[in-house]
Amino acid sequence: MTLTVVGSIGIDTVETPFGKVEDVPGGSALYFSLAASHFTKVQVAANLGTDFPESAWNPVRSRGGDLNGLRVFEDQGTFRWSGSYMGDMNEAQTLLTELNVLAEPPVVPAAYQGCSFAFLANMGTDVQLRMLEELKADTVFADTMNLWIDTQRENLDELLSKIDGFILNDAEARMLTGETNLIRAGSALLKMGPKIVILKKGEHGAFLFTDNFHFALPSYPTARVVDPTGAGDSFAGGFLGSLAEMGELKPDNLRRAMAYGTVAASMTVEEFSTKALAECNREALDNRFSELCDFVRI
């Protein structure tokens, strides 16, 4: 089944205890589609400038991705982000952001409308609402961040009443619900509208909440975490990509999709930027999926 992602493309500068990279490919739409394209046909809508390296899309293109929704601005640069991770590397310190082309909303090609699955990556909630209307997808998941929880709460409440799944991190869930306990936060988020809520906890794994069952996975046990940038969007891409491949939103598929999201994120963090995720193949993802199943089997 086809899967559309609407999100950002970035040129990142990142420093971690393992080194520093400057002006490397990044952004939610890139990480998401690199992960999801291992499983299904991905359609990408995002803004970028001519300064973004075209070759970063090769893996998505070679796996059948549709890039007609990439809107290239001749007169403005790509979104830029600079950040630094220290200590346990669960959170980045943002050093610089330049919005550039992100000041304009993405444009969804007519051919993307009515797709089976869609992911609205982190963007202004007003833009997510507009994309939701334009896409008319069967099943829609969305992400958000602390900024929009603070500044667009009414829009966010409307969005949550209209989407099927909501993916956010633990700090955002606590902020949005006022609940410190994450199990309570998950239940509170379900009451806001979505049938499916996923709480990402970085190195501590992720929770999935539905009205019928809850599910938890630790992160894949990698001994090598070089750069966590894009892990959350890689998780969402592996999750929704494999869910679109399986098709039906039934419990066993959601559990398997959580594991594939976890595996995709584990690839991303092992190298700077998109290197590991771009270079891995389906067999490597399947091998880690099996390892993860064994890692958590009681």
Add this chain to the structure above:
Amino acid sequence: MTLTVVGSIGIDTVETPFGKVEDVPGGSALYFSLAASHFTKVQVAANLGTDFPESAWNPVRSRGGDLNGLRVFEDQGTFRWSGSYMGDMNEAQTLLTELNVLAEPPVVPAAYQGCSFAFLANMGTDVQLRMLEELKADTVFADTMNLWIDTQRENLDELLSKIDGFILNDAEARMLTGETNLIRAGSALLKMGPKIVILKKGEHGAFLFTDNFHFALPSYPTARVVDPTGAGDSFAGGFLGSLAEMGELKPDNLRRAMAYGTVAASMTVEEFSTKALAECNREALDNRFSELCDFVRI
């Protein structure tokens, strides 16, 4: 199989966002034996004063526990601890400690010697080494804390070379190994001697490391965390109690024991002091065990 615990008994004063309790039963040996006695015969060695409420031992006694190693001091009070939990409640702020009877080492009854399993709860590492010698148990697990990592590193290295299993929390593992990544920390700890290393991560669950396999479990999804005091010792009690019940140190037993440890800890945190753990029965633990298996099944 018989299981001996050597540890502390305390009278605690605890404040959390859910309230405050004063002068309630606590201590590692009490939490451990309350959990472990659901599964196997527990033998307890610990020091206390006449100010400790005798009735706190009733559940252990009624489940066949051997309390001959309780050494009651007429002229000194029980160890006292006062602490406060705030925010996500993963760590206590210690407000007061009075060592009292803990200044003396516990005494192990001759009848405890040669037991199948033993747990050396958090005590000075020099005392743990002496208990190890006296007990002559077949299989020994030990805990520690930051204080002993700082002040008794040579003793700790000796202890680690002599025990079978080591149970500690994530912060202690990072401190002891110098590794930020917990998978690397687990591997480094195995190299220090023990065949089995368990890293406890509070609300984020626990890891088990052996040379042959690694295993991870999230915590049981309780929506009610009232007081985390004793959760780690309850985990150790549920883990070693069920392991002693099953007998053999094989992978499937270790996985099941991790789940029973997780379940015992989940009981403890739902009420102040030992209330929930003292009042629950084996059926309640088994029900949560089943729920936990379903919670993590891919």
